Amino acid sequence: VRPLLTAELLSVGSELTVGETRDTNAGDLARRLTAAGVEVLRMTALPDDLAVVTQALSEGLARADLLVSTGGLGPTPDDLTRESIAAAVGERPGVDPGLERWLRGLFERRGATFADTNLKQAWRIPSATAIPNDHGTAPGWWVDRPDGRVVVALPGPPREMVPMWDGFVLPRLEARGLGRPSAVRLLRLTGIGESLVAERLGPLLDRDADPLVATYARADAVDVRIAATGIDAAEAEARAAEMAGRVAARLEGHVWATGPASWGERIAQRLAARGERLALVEAGTRGALATLLAEPLGDRLAWSLVLPDGGLESPVDAAEAARADAGCDVGLALRVRPRRGDTVVTVAIAGAGPRRAERRLAFLGGPQGRGRAALAAAAILLERLGGLEADAAP
Amino acid sequence: VRPLLTAELLSVGSELTVGETRDTNAGDLARRLTAAGVEVLRMTALPDDLAVVTQALSEGLARADLLVSTGGLGPTPDDLTRESIAAAVGERPGVDPGLERWLRGLFERRGATFADTNLKQAWRIPSATAIPNDHGTAPGWWVDRPDGRVVVALPGPPREMVPMWDGFVLPRLEARGLGRPSAVRLLRLTGIGESLVAERLGPLLDRDADPLVATYARADAVDVRIAATGIDAAEAEARAAEMAGRVAARLEGHVWATGPASWGERIAQRLAARGERLALVEAGTRGALATLLAEPLGDRLAWSLVLPDGGLESPVDAAEAARADAGCDVGLALRVRPRRGDTVVTVAIAGAGPRRAERRLAFLGGPQGRGRAALAAAAILLERLGGLEADAAP
Numbered sequence: 001v002r003p004l005l006t007a008e009l010l011s012v013g014s015e016l017t018v019g020e021t022r023d024t025n026a027g028d029l030a031r032r033l034t035a036a037g038v039e040v041l042r043m044t045a046l047p048d049d050l051a052v053v054t055q056a057l058s059e060g061l062a063r064a065d066l067l068v069s070t071g072g073l074g075p076t077p078d079d080l081t082r083e084s085i086a087a088a089v090g091e092r093p094g095v096d097p098g099l100e101r102w103l104r105g106l107f108e109r110r111g112a113t114f115a116d117t118n119l120k121q122a123w124r125i126p127s128a129t130a131i132p133n134d135h136g137t138a139p140g141w142w143v144d145r146p147d148g149r150v151v152v153a154l155p156g157p158p159r160e161m162v163p164m165w166d167g168f169v170l171p172r173l174e175a176r177g178l179g180r181p182s183a184v185r186l187l188r189l190t191g192i193g194e195s196l197v198a199e200r201l202g203p204l205l206d207r208d209a210d211p212l213v214a215t216y217a218r219a220d221a222v223d224v225r226i227a228a229t230g231i232d233a234a235e236a237e238a239r240a241a242e243m244a245g246r247v248a249a250r251l252e253g254h255v256w257a258t259g260p261a262s263w264g265e266r267i268a269q270r271l272a273a274r275g276e277r278l279a280l281v282e283a284g285t286r287g288a289l290a291t292l293l294a295e296p297l298g299d300r301l302a303w304s305l306v307l308p309d310g311g312l313e314s315p316v317d318a319a320e321a322a323r324a325d326a327g328c329d330v331g332l333a334l335r336v337r338p339r340r341g342d343t344v345v346t347v348a349i350a351g352a353g354p355r356r357a358e359r360r361l362a363f364l365g366g367p368q369g370r371g372r373a374a375l376a377a378a379a380i381l382l383e384r385l386g387g388l389e390a391d392a393a394p
Numbered sequence: 395v396r397p398l399l400t401a402e403l404l405s406v407g408s409e410l411t412v413g414e415t416r417d418t419n420a421g422d423l424a425r426r427l428t429a430a431g432v433e434v435l436r437m438t439a440l441p442d443d444l445a446v447v448t449q450a451l452s453e454g455l456a457r458a459d460l461l462v463s464t465g466g467l468g469p470t471p472d473d474l475t476r477e478s479i480a481a482a483v484g485e486r487p488g489v490d491p492g493l494e495r496w497l498r499g500l501f502e503r504r505g506a507t508f509a510d511t512n513l514k515q516a517w518r519i520p521s522a523t524a525i526p527n528d529h530g531t532a533p534g535w536w537v538d539r540p541d542g543r544v545v546v547a548l549p550g551p552p553r554e555m556v557p558m559w560d561g562f563v564l565p566r567l568e569a570r571g572l573g574r575p576s577a578v579r580l581l582r583l584t585g586i587g588e589s590l591v592a593e594r595l596g597p598l599l600d601r602d603a604d605p606l607v608a609t610y611a612r613a614d615a616v617d618v619r620i621a622a623t624g625i626d627a628a629e630a631e632a633r634a635a636e637m638a639g640r641v642a643a644r645l646e647g648h649v650w651a652t653g654p655a656s657w658g659e660r661i662a663q664r665l666a667a668r669g670e671r672l673a674l675v676e677a678g679t680r681g682a683l684a685t686l687l688a689e690p691l692g693d694r695l696a697w698s699l700v701l702p703d704g705g706l707e708s709p710v711d712a713a714e715a716a717r718a719d720a721g722c723d724v725g726l727a728l729r730v731r732p733r734r735g736d737t738v739v740t741v742a743i744a745g746a747g748p749r750r751a752e753r754r755l756a757f758l759g760g761p762q763g764r765g766r767a768a769l770a771a772a773a774i775l776l777e778r779l780g781g782l783e784a785d786a787a788p
Binding site: 022026028033042056207295297308367 | 409410411412413414415416417418420421422423424425426427428434435436437438439440441446450471472601608610612617619621680681682684685687688689691692693695696697698699700701702703705761764
């Protein structure tokens with residue numbers, strides 16, 4: 001059996017190439033495949049064009065062990081992925097009686113008229129296995145090639161694609177022998193720039209090393225990603241964990257999350273660990289802090305108040321008032337206002353000992369600037385909640 | 395001179411193919427090029443691999459009139475776009491004295507040490523023109539090919555890439571003869587499903603027609619996009635506008651925006667037109683409404699209060715209290731709570747005559763469900779503000 005070590009991803013749909021819709025499927029699948037130890041060779045977005053998609057499939061099949069397409073499985077004449085796969089592998093599609101029964105039953109239960117154009121969604125080529133779709137009318141295809149390569153075609157809507165991947169495709173790929181045993185660790189950093197991280201890590205960042213250590217500057221953190229392989233999953237995990245420990249030791253006091261957590265998720269974890277609830281008040285931010293924290297905090301949030309610019313005279317008093325009025329443990333007040341070309345961010349925290357911190361950020365505002373102010377407040381809060389201590393990360 | 399009618403986009407960086415970073419550049423450029431009447435043939439994301447990027451450039455140059463790459467222009471050994479372009483067009487890069495002076499000056503003004511690895515960012519091949527970068531250390535390249543094709547290489551960070559595109563690349567491409575004269579109109583709809591839109595538009599949706607009319611179901615709207623060409627820009631604009639009028643006439647009472655506006659932007663426009671300000675209070679939503687509206691409303695928002703689940707007994711009273719306490723014109727209260735497997739969304743609006751509306755949404759919650767509840771409230775509010783009337787769209 002051919003091992004599946006490399007993959008290419010095709011995203012099919014003219015809405016992508018005219019820039020009307022942003023593709024999230026390729027990035028999601030790339031992350032999942034990378035985590036499974038598969039090397040993604042390229043990701044391509046294509047218009048609804050039979051010849052173009054057919055050629056891209058043929059080229060991909062010459063390069064990669066696994067080809068995964070998303071999109072183009074609908075019932076309209078624009079949906080051409082089935083035709084393209086059939087052309088690329090030289091087979092003819094026909095209506096599969098079992099799929100047709102399933103599809104007609106679906107329309108019946110919905111009380112909808114079955115137009116014959118829908119029959120296309122019951123097509124299959126001889127070498128294809130249908131992939132059940134519990135959230136839509138487009139089954140996927142799993143196609144085994146004689147040389148051991150595999151083509152998987154999935155629908156475009158993520159709410160259909162993701163369950164099909166998780167429930168059918170991934171287990172089957174794993175049974176078939178997917179990727180090299182590998183493991184990934186992520187350290188998210190605050191209060192340190194990417195260049196200083198690079199300096200502290202030095203030779204650990206060698207790009208040919210295994211475990212491979214790489215840094216990424218993101219809007220909400222500097223990330224350090226560690227990827228290790230091994231003769232089996234356990235060895236890969238152990239090697240990744242050992243390197244993560246070495247990296248963390250060089251970056252003590254800056255690691256605010258181990259794994260792909262958000263600021264809100266980490267703050268919610270710390271509040272839960274301490275059995276505390278939080279009240280927020282912010283001004284000059286247009287709700288940037290509520291946008292960052294309200295959803296992930298859930299019932300750890302007593303309430304959140306957004307005030308207009310200039311609506312918060314004393315952050316220290318406001319934090320204490322928020323804590324007292326909400327009858328909760330921690331109150332945080334965030335005020336953002338311009339001063340001499342800079343933006344001054346003032347954060348006051350009440351509860352567990354009062355605290356006031358001021359950060360001066362070199363920008364004048366805008367949604368991005370307000371977002372950075374909210375991130376600064378979140379970092380001060382998480383530190384206050386003990387979230388930067390070496391034993392605090394989950 | 396070869397007209398530039400087709401384009402391909404390359405996004406270079408292993409952070410994309412391992413799924414750690416989501417590419418937004420290709421989608422942004424696709425939208426801009428489409429608006430300029432250029433057909434985007436494909437968008438490809440590639441790892442930092444000299445041979446792979448070189449081959450993709452060569453293939454793209456055989457297919458498209460214009461090739462635009464983003465990423466891979468940094469100073470590290472991983473940044474290989476310059477080397478790849480040089481290899482694809484068969485030229486050798488060397489340090490450009492002017493670029494070197496500019497780059498050393500940049501480091502000097504920042505008080506930073508100039509490491510020789512940075513010299514790479516001053517490279518140029520003979521057929522390349524440097525594209526100035528006012529927000530970073532990586533100049534772009536504009537490469538004219540003997541057959542009239544053009545290669546443009548831009549850095550990956552959008553805050554560098556976008557100003558370079560707008561300030562240098564696009565004007566130069568337009569002077570050079572970019573695309574077919576064309577125009578696009580967008581109608582955003584509420585209160586009607588995509589299939590009913592398709593039924594009402596019927597033959598207008600013919601996919602070979604010009605103007606081309608297409609529908610897209612999005613999280614916040616059903617969109618109808620109209621794209622027209624013409625012998626010149628004025629004719630294209632007129633044809634697109636005429637078709638937009640015919641489409642709108644079939645969808646009266648459902649069009650909430652003409653153009654790519656968000657709910658918050660439209661509500662802010664209507665409040666400004668009426669000279670009114672708004673106060674919001676929400677419960678059971680985890681701040682979904684504040685997240686949707688606070689940033690775009692700006693100073694049209696008097697305040698916004700997020701309460702925990704169950705924290706809002708009477709939406710009508712809360713809307714009136716919010717309006718009165720904030721001393722503003724309109725108060726909106728949104729309550730979301732589960733009832734027998736559904737989610738019940740209650741919206742009360744105070745000011746300009748009281749109003750209470752209830753929507754029952756068939757889902758149980760989660761961030762997506764709460765987001766849909768916030769969209770339902772926004773739609774009710776915008777209707778109340780006269781934003782669905784035929785003459786209200788800007």
